[in-house]
Amino acid sequence: AQKITQTQPGMFVQEKEAVTLDCTYDTSDQSYGLFWYKQPSSGEMIFLIYQGSYDEQNATEGRYSLNFQKARKSANLVISASQLGDSAMYFCAMRELTGNQFYFGTGTSLTVIP
Amino acid sequence: NAGVMQNPRHLVRRRGQEARLRCSPMKGHSHVYWYRQLPEEGLKFMVYLQKENIIDESGMPKERFSAEFPKEGPSILRIQQVVRGDSAAYFCASSPGDGSFWPQHFGDGTRLSIL
Secondary structure (H helix, E strand, O other), rough: OEEEOOOOOOOEEEOOOEEOOOOEEOOOOEEEEEEEEEOOOOOOOOOEEEEEEOOOOOOOOOOOOOEEEEEOEEEEEOOOOOOOOOOOOEEEEEOOOOOOHHHHEOOEEEEEEO | OOOEEEEEEEEEEOOOOOOOOOOOOOOOOEEEEEEEEEOOOOEEEEEEEEEOEEEOOOOOOOEEEEEEEEOOOOOOEOOOOOOOOEEEEEEEEEOOOOOOOOEEEOOOOEEEEEO
């Protein structure tokens, strides 16, 4: 089974609108961390936000927030007030406490329309 | 990009040659991870190293690929006798420790092209 599933290959959003990028995960561990990374067309991987499995509050970092629904095993990224510079690939990732690696989803390509 | 340095940024090799990819972790980080990204795909874990030790190489192909992180100097991912299927972006990431959920900080990647 896929550890991380991102079901939206591509998304479009109007500038200044909010957008939600979906991510579901699969783990039997009780302790794990969830991460979102942004990959612009230049190719680098930029860390955006982190949510721990025991965190009761949803993580927020500026215009980014993570909608964490533990029972549903979902960790959606919400970008508020989209900007043209937000156009990029977005990857959801997970690390289990018992493991060494990050598991990545296949990514969502976000295009912000002026 | 928070200091993880990878070089070269682009590397072109002919089939059968060797490719060496280098990664210097962020200052203060002693844990290095290598990932491979094929076109249109997410990153796939290859290997996790600490200084002078390979901790987890479960994602490494059994042949032609090797990695090291010597006491001095950068981590090296080495691909011998490259084939067309090795064309990909190779990312290195580092973290200060593996006991909790430090975000892994990535380098800009090396784009390997095999002619």
